[in-house]
Each structure stands twice: as C-alpha cells, then as structure tokens.
Amino acid sequence: MRLRSGLAERSHLLSKDINLDTHISDIANLVEWEDLTDICLVAHSYAGCPASGALERIGNRVSSIVWVDAIKPADGQSFRDLVPFPIEEGAISRPAPKALPPTAFSDPKDVAWVLSKVTPQPIGTWLQPAKLSGAREKVAKKTYIRLPKFQLAALDKAAAECKSDNSWTVLENTTSGHSVMIGEPDWLTDVLVKAA
Numbered sequence: 001m002r003l004r005s006g007l008a009e010r011s012h013l014l015s016k017d018i019n020l021d022t023h024i025s026d027i028a029n030l031v032e033w034e035d036l037t038d039i040c041l042v043a044h045s046y047a048g049c050p051a052s053g054a055l056e057r058i059g060n061r062v063s064s065i066v067w068v069d070a071i072k073p074a075d076g077q078s079f080r081d082l083v084p085f086p087i088e089e090g091a092i093s094r095p096a097p098k099a100l101p102p103t104a105f106s107d108p109k110d111v112a113w114v115l116s117k118v119t120p121q122p123i124g125t126w127l128q129p130a131k132l133s134g135a136r137e138k139v140a141k142k143t144y145i146r147l148p149k150f151q152l153a154a155l156d157k158a159a160a161e162c163k164s165d166n167s168w169t170v171l172e173n174t175t176s177g178h179s180v181m182i183g184e185p186d187w188l189t190d191v192l193v194k195a196a
Helices: 008-013 020-033 045-061 108-117 153-163 185-195
Strands: 039-044 062-068 141-146 168-172
Touching (some): 020 045, 039 045, 039 185, 045 062, 062 185, 141 153, 141 185, 153 168
Parallel strands (some): 039 062, 141 168
C-alpha cells in the first residue's frame, strides 16, 4: 500500500510543508496504529528514503525488507544528493513526467496507464536529509533488487553496496524496466514471497 502525502490519491494535500519526515510518518504511523508486526517492508525507487527513515521508528516490527531498485541513503543524505536535479525558484513540487524513458515498459498500454496516474512530487521530500542511525542494517533479512534497464548511478551504487555486504541478498532482473511491479508482477510476487 502507498501512503505518501501529496501524491496519487492524496495529491490534493500537496503543500510546501510536506517533507521527508511527512512520508516517514505516513509509513511508521500506519504500522504503529495497525499494530503490525513481523512485516516485510518493500521500498521502490525514492521510497528507499522514507522507508529507511521509518525503520528508525518501526525497525522492531520489521522482519525483512526488500529494496526494489530503491535509493539507499546514508545518514545526512537527501534524495537530491543522490539524484541531482534542478529546482525552479519558489517551486513546492516537481511536475509529473509527461513521458517515460523508452526502456520503462515494453507494453504501450502500461506507459499510458502509468502516465494517467502520476502526480507532482512534493519538493521537500527530495530535499530533506535522512536522519539514520543504522536501523535499516539491523533488519535480519534484506534483499536488494536491481533493474539495470533503468540506468541510474545512485541505484548502481546501492546495489554495489549491498553486494559487498553479505547480510544482503542481491537479485537482478535484466528484462524489466524500473517499475517491475507493473511490467513483471508475477516475477516480483514470487521474489517478495521468498524474501518475506
């Protein structure tokens, strides 16, 4: 489930006050209020930042994590530190993309569907540095999935870090684009069931 404020079905909440802490609280509050335990926390892309922060609060409730082509920030790093981009003066959000890279999906219907669902990204979520003490690394079962058809240095770096740490299992899918949950849902489901 996706909870991030200012995005998708919550895009009407977009404001200058939404930052990384907001998205961290969205995740942690759901887990705490629903009294969830022994969960597998899955993060995709940017969500590696708020999921890493949420683990600082809910790490004791998480038995496994799966980072799906996800950012892996260090303490004090923001998404923008890892994926540099220009900022328009006074902007409170980054506009939704009007097109997707050719390697994103093989089916044009998937491209059309995704573009119909994307919304602006609250800029504060990408600018605020993560405050991490190592809770992510304390999770017992960790899996990183790299989807190299989507080329991004920050994801290559995250996968390489995980490969050099034997507490992580690293998988690679060379046939899917960045959104494997749409392009190859059966493959991802199988991996998630095994990783949980």
